[in-house]
Amino acid sequence: MVAALSTSSARWRVATVRMNEHARVAGPSFDEFVRSRPDEETWELVDGSFMMQAQPSVEHQLISGNVERLLNDGLEREGIPRFAVQGAAIELGSGRSDTYVPDVAVLDASDEDLDRNASQTCFLACEVVSPSDRRLVPGTGETKIASKVRGYRELRSCEVILVIEQGAPFVTLLVRTDGVWGSEDLRSPDDDIVLPAFGLRCTLADIYARTRVLRPGASPGP
Numbered sequence: 728m729v730a731a732l733s734t735s736s737a738r739w740r741v742a743t744v745r746m747n748e749h750a751r752v753a754g755p756s757f758d759e760f761v762r763s764r765p766d767e768e769t770w771e772l773v774d775g776s777f778m779m780q781a782q783p784s785v786e787h788q789l790i791s792g793n794v795e796r797l798l799n800d801g802l803e804r805e806g807i808p809r810f811a812v813q814g815a816a817i818e819l820g821s822g823r824s825d826t827y828v829p830d831v832a833v834l835d836a837s838d839e840d841l842d843r844n845a846s847q848t849c850f851l852a853c854e855v856v857s858p859s860d861r862r863l864v865p866g867t868g869e870t871k872i873a874s875k876v877r878g879y880r881e882l883r884s885c886e887v888i889l890v891i892e893q894g895a896p897f898v899t900l901l902v903r904t905d906g907v908w909g910s911e912d913l914r915s916p917d918d919d920i921v922l923p924a925f926g927l928r929c930t931l932a933d934i935y936a937r938t939r940v941l942r943p944g945a946s947p948g949p
Contacts, residue, residue, distance in 0.1 A: 783857065786938045787893050790855045791830040793936050794889065798833060798851070801926030808836045809850060809925070816845035817852070819878050827875055830855045831889075833925060851925060852879045853889040876901070880908055887922060896931055896940050916941055 783791075791813050798811035815832045819825045826845060833851035854860070860872040867874065872890070879885045880901070888901040898913045900920060913920065916932040935941050 783855075784893070786940070787830075787855050787857055789936075789938050790891055790893065790934060791853070793934055794831045794853050794855075794891070797929050797933060798831065798925055798927055801922075801928070802833075803926075805926035807924070807926055809833050810836045811851075815849075817849045817882070818845045818847045819882055825878055827852075827878060829853055829875075829879075833887075848884045849879070849882060850884055851887040851889070851922075852882075852885060853891065855891045855893050857893045886924060889920075891934060894940065896935060898931060898934060 795811045795813050801807075802809050802811065811831055811833050813831055814828055815834060817827045817829065817832060819827065829849070829852040831851075831853035832846070832849045834846055835848055835850070838848065854872060854875060856872050860875075861870045863869065864871055864874050869877075876888060876890060879888045880903075886903050888899075890899040890901070892898070896914060896916060898918075898920070900911045900913060902909050902911075902922075913931055916930060916935075918931045919928065920930070920934070921928050932941060
């Protein structure tokens, strides 16, 4: 999804707007561009293009909220000094100027300055995929979600990527082990997601709780 940089007490909040806009970077920096836009707009820098976030649906927000809660419950239960948050801006660095806003990110509780607009560290990135995420990034021939997943894979601190289909029970789980990324597709409500480093053990049904996705007649997914 897309990014505006704004802060609120102990966590970042990202405003959203009902627009599908993008602009190729020319002139102002990303920070300058974001500061020039109304507060209610949310922007992200993806492969050199400013891309605006579409208004998330209620189900999209339910899924994001489920993931955030499940992660924070597990992290707290296991005493792991990390926290999950929605709408945190992540600066990729390492030669890339991109700034992403995953739907949920896990950050370092002991290292994070909560007054900062963006973090350069992200241990887990979760994207809930809506139709706007399948727009092509200008000049690349690659969808926004594909470009973002590639960026997370290149982020040194990132250990796990969760790609969750908004409208169907389908989750792709990518885990980095000894520097190598592995991938697993999950489709059954009973499929387990087990991430010991995050204190997480849940099922797909937990991820999609209170949504229409698991009701009879719902789309089976990709």
